Amino acid sequence: MYEMHVGITTPDGVFVWHVAPVGNPTALCGQSLHGVPTEERDRTDRHCASCMHSFQELMNDRN
Structure with a gap:
């Protein structure tokens, strides 16, 4: 299962929605x-x- 998290994007540094496996701190x-x-x-x-x-x-x- 996957979930959405807001985080920054490189190299822009703007906030975007990322997809990550549930419980995983890495998109x-x-x-x-x-x-x-x-x-x-x-x-x-x-x-x-x-x-x-x-x-x-x-x-x-x-x-």
Whole structure:
């Protein structure tokens, strides 16, 4: 199972949604996830393209 977490993206340093396995502190893109204030979650609708691509591949492999 996977979950979404807000974190920064490199090299931009902007907040984006990352995908990570449940309970894992590292996103599918390799970004380390650490606590982001709740208000920051409300400020972004961007998603990590690398995480989304990896997640799509994982879902395709399940079929």
